[in-house]
Amino acid sequence: AxxxxxxxxxxxxxxxxxxxxxxxxxxxxxxxxxxxxxxxxxxxxxxxxxxxxxxxxxxxxxxxxxxxxxxxxxxxxxxxxxxxxxxxxxxxxxxxxxxxxxxxxxxxxxxxxxxxxxxxxxxxxxxxxxxCATGHPSYVMSSSFANQTIAQMELWGERDSGKYPIGVYTLPKHLDEKVARLQLKKLNAQLTELTEEQAQYIGVPKEGPYKSEHYRY
Incomplete structure (x- = not known):
């Protein structure tokens, strides 16, 4: 191929x-x-x-x-x-x-x-x-729609704060991680948690986000 x-x-x-x-x-x-x-x-x-x-x-x-x-x-x-x-x-x-x-x-x-x-x-x-198929798998679309819904919730919650003037934004990493956490539950996946010492050692919050905004997976 x-x-x-x-x-x-x-x-x-x-x-x-x-x-x-x-x-x-x-x-x-x-x-x-x-x-x-x-x-x-x-x-x-x-x-x-x-x-x-x-x-x-x-x-x-x-x-x-x-x-x-x-x-x-x-x-x-x-x-x-x-x-x-x-x-x-x-x-x-x-x-x-x-x-x-x-x-x-x-x-x-x-x-x-x-x-x-x-x-x-x-x-x-x-x-x-x-x-020739049925488009994107439903689980992939579930992730996409969850991202869109959480993005709308974020915009609505910050509507009076001035945090998001009119423009195009990348979904903040902590919201991306939130969607991933929700999806992992349906896959019966178990996440490992950082200890406080481990989080301090690599310089990230214990609860995330775990990567910089520009990180590409």
């Missing part, structure tokens, strides 16, 4: 494919993300190299024409192509609309090239998690 982009979506896609025993290759333009992928054990290659070798292609970049007509023309017969990053122009779908399409089932199409080769295009190049 070939994954384009090793950002948040690419990392998740690569992990999921590896969990299903796929050999995963990745493509990146950012040297830091490419290094992350390589250090995680993924082979980092160009699309030109992977086009005629991979069986599954997943775009996760949010960019334009990451998979081109020429790339698809080089692919194996029955290669699977999908996008989880952006609009349908992440794959150059417009360039293959002229070919014969055969619907296998809703949101799954054979695109038949002039030489008879077929590729399997999922969701017509649109977001595959929405087109």
């Amino acid at each position: 070939w994954v384009a982009g090793y950002g948040a979506e690419g990392k998740g896609s690569a992990q999921a494919l590896r969990a299903l025993s796929a050999q995963v290759w990745g493509t990146e333009v950012d040297p830091i993300c490419a290094l992350q992928a390589a250090m995680e054990g993924y082979r980092v290659v160009t699309m030109e190299y992977a086009a005629d070798k991979a069986d599954i292609f997943v775009t996760c970049t949010g960019n334009y024409h990451v998979i081109t007509h020429d790339h698809m023309a080089k692919m194996k017969d029955q290669a699977i192509v999908c996008n989880i990053g952006h609009f349908d122009n992440e794959i150059e779908v417009a360039a293959i609309e002229k070919y014969q399409w055969e619907e296998i089932k809703p949101q799954v199409d054979h695109v038949i090239f002039p030489d008879g080769k077929r590729i399997i295009l999922l969701a017509k190049g649109r977001l595959v998690n929405l087109g």
Whole structure:
């Protein structure tokens, strides 16, 4: 399987494919993300190299024409192509609309090239998690909605304090941690608590937050 982009979506896609025993290759333009992928054990290659070798292609970049007509023309017969990053122009779908399409089932199409080769295009190049599945898992949406609700509660509680003039804000770390604590209860997870000495040693409050505002998980 070939994954384009090793950002948040690419990392998740690569992990999921590896969990299903796929050999995963990745493509990146950012040297830091490419290094992350390589250090995680993924082979980092160009699309030109992977086009005629991979069986599954997943775009996760949010960019334009990451998979081109020429790339698809080089692919194996029955290669699977999908996008989880952006609009349908992440794959150059417009360039293959002229070919014969055969619907296998809703949101799954054979695109038949002039030489008879077929590729399997999922969701017509649109977001595959929405087109071929049920979108985001309910537990993920639960976390998102909890964040939104707690953010609204924070804004309402501080409506007269002047703490939040009109603007865009990152949810404070202690509220992020509050949502995580609520979710952990449903997973029957047990958190370890810092002792006072441990909290003082690393310079954080015993009850959190435990990371700086700019920390990226």
